[in-house]
Amino acid sequence: MTEKFPGYKGEALRALKEAGAGIGDKIRVMKDEEIYQGVLIPRSEFGDDRHLVLKLNTGYNVGILVTKDTKIERIGVGAKPAFSTPPLPKQKENLPRVAILSTGGTIASRVDYRTGGVRPALTANDLYSVVPELSEIAFLDARILFSVFSENITVEHWSEAAKSIAKFVKNGVAGVVVAHGTDTMGYTAAALSFALQNLPVPVILVGSQRSADRPSSDAATNLIGAVKAAASAPFAEVAIAMHETVSDDSIIFHRGVKARKCHTSRRDAFKSINVPPLARLKDGKIRMLTRDYQKRDSEKEVIVEPRFNEEVTLIKFHPGMGPVIDWHVENGYKGIILEGTGLGHVSNRYFSAIRKAITKKIIVGITSQCIWGRVNMNVYDTGRDLLEIGVIPLKDMLPETALVKMMWVLGQTKDFTEARKLLSKNIANEFSERTVFGD
């Protein structure tokens, strides 16, 4: 019987049975002065026995506590998945070939309301059925690389993705699109920026903040933008394609090493930090926003450096911080990125721990938790002291990019001096000469 109600038990299950409502049914829940209306969806195995979960019309899910005063009414059958029977694709052989690799995340999945399961939906057929415009832009080769929420993406996924992308690039595609959950898309974009060098074509990561089965979804617009860039953008770099504003007017391309998710839910969540974005798609045209970029060039041959070392950490300094630096030193870590305050400071309480780390040939780099601006260790005593101790100032590099770079650097070399040098060297424009907003 509970198979009809996966995840439900106790009070919640009893109330649902009483109402004659099952998974996928449209129901109305009345409690106190609130009324919720939506489609009943299954719960996770961790579920307690007192909540039920509805997918509201807005597309958001909501958990509702069931008490003895809660009334449930079945008001109909939930909508079926919007694209259950995709039409046959009309692949046009004369269009640029674009590979779409799916790693999971909102953009690459669809929810089956009947089972509640989220499954990757990234066959070329699926894509054409959801976004028919794509068939006018490119000849697609769609593959599922992984199927994970992006918070579960690991260093191994970065390596795998880099190798797969390189294969497609070597096979002569006009560009590669990587569908990715937005949560850690910035980290992955940075990883691919370091791992894929000398690219002949663009590699575009794309996500969405609303799944494709929601009316307000940004998935289609972002995908179109990403495929268009992969097919024909003049740049050959790793970039992130997302909404530029909350409207659908333009898609903005952020350089992979300089982008950051800066809002939990807005469609324009990603921002280029300390630099202008790479390019903009508006009115069907892609326009470069900087002169300083790697140009598309089919003569180039991609170089893959897919090794990352996980013995690296990011420590966000804060008042009252404990002996976190010491713990990493004692546990064999090889690289530490400090997210310091202001121009690149941490409390002098940690000077001895940092000195110890560096004595043990652990590489310590510093960035700023301000996010915008650049570290400058010459202004205050604290900065000068940290420099003397041997901390490497990482200019205007994002803390998240710095972490990924440290992992990549220590995947390239175990030599202390060489690794320090590589960390400070500009590999993928992760350092910019001047900040746009600086003064």
Add this chain to the structure above:
Amino acid sequence: MTEKFPGYKGEALRALKEAGAGIGDKIRVMKDEEIYQGVLIPRSEFGDDRHLVLKLNTGYNVGILVTKDTKIERIGVGAKPAFSTPPLPKQKENLPRVAILSTGGTIASRVDYRTGGVRPALTANDLYSVVPELSEIAFLDARILFSVFSENITVEHWSEAAKSIAKFVKNGVAGVVVAHGTDTMGYTAAALSFALQNLPVPVILVGSQRSADRPSSDAATNLIGAVKAAASAPFAEVAIAMHETVSDDSIIFHRGVKARKCHTSRRDAFKSINVPPLARLKDGKIRMLTRDYQKRDSEKEVIVEPRFNEEVTLIKFHPGMGPVIDWHVENGYKGIILEGTGLGHVSNRYFSAIRKAITKKIIVGITSQCIWGRVNMNVYDTGRDLLEIGVIPLKDMLPETALVKMMWVLGQTKDFTEARKLLSKNIANEFSERTVFGD
């Protein structure tokens, strides 16, 4: 001899002696194709033997590597401190009484070019001599609380400051100004917001991004704004006063729990996150920007709750993170703030560590590293799983404020259930009902 050159040794000392240049002298350093001109300042005890440090005309210090090809020329005597002999203040008894408490930082210090020492300059005399306008706004009572760079501010400083401020408030001042380094001013503002409740008058934290001895300093404008607000603003809350833009046109007041330093060097580094700022000072007038605020009310009596518990940590989740949660659990921590991705996620690799923490009655709250927006744990499986495990979603609260609140909550109660409840309760408008930029 080296007393004339504190901190200098080796090659750098030799070159300085050769040039006949000493601390406080204006010198010109020529190397390769670069020429530096500025005042020679002393070095820290951590100094190596190869660099010298100049204060440039821009006010920034620069460290210069001395090689055998470096030429040094003494070109004059450095400027003396600009305000060595302050005139007598003209305290006007009929003006509102404002207490100015100095904790250190750029705004409250001046550099003595002769000794290179930074010393607090916050006597009322000093203030009037630097910013004579203040004598028209308030009758000042200036005190030095501490004299530390703000990265060295600890939980104990927060408690001390709260108690001192409360004393002045109880003595009937019209408002209190706290001069503070900008690096951790957001953390201290949050701490004071929780520690000082039912305030009858405003408590204004103020910093500056350029020290008062620099031509482009924002110190005077910010101080005037802060003193004006303390003397006469209609709100009675803890706020941060800084430049609203890079121009001197307006001073903006951020609610203490909602402000964050978002740029390493800009004068408008502080931003209100997820809410409009509290108030603006423009053309001499303070205008409220929200209706939802605590009003100035001399009938109120301040309640001081100055206890903070340091057994609390902030963990910024990232791909490839190590067993940092476990380390904190094993080492007796009582509260953990997770800075998750997106809507409030961490990798499922850490579910068991988090479950273990909560089983041990460690309080775990989650915020988002996006900074803008709010966590919503009902949208994806990961969020729902974390909720079931017992992680507390901290809505649109800043990660830094959440850390400070957790420290404060565990200073109020050791009871697990009560502490969890207090963490979720809105104490100082750290949660807002809707985000301004949300959609």
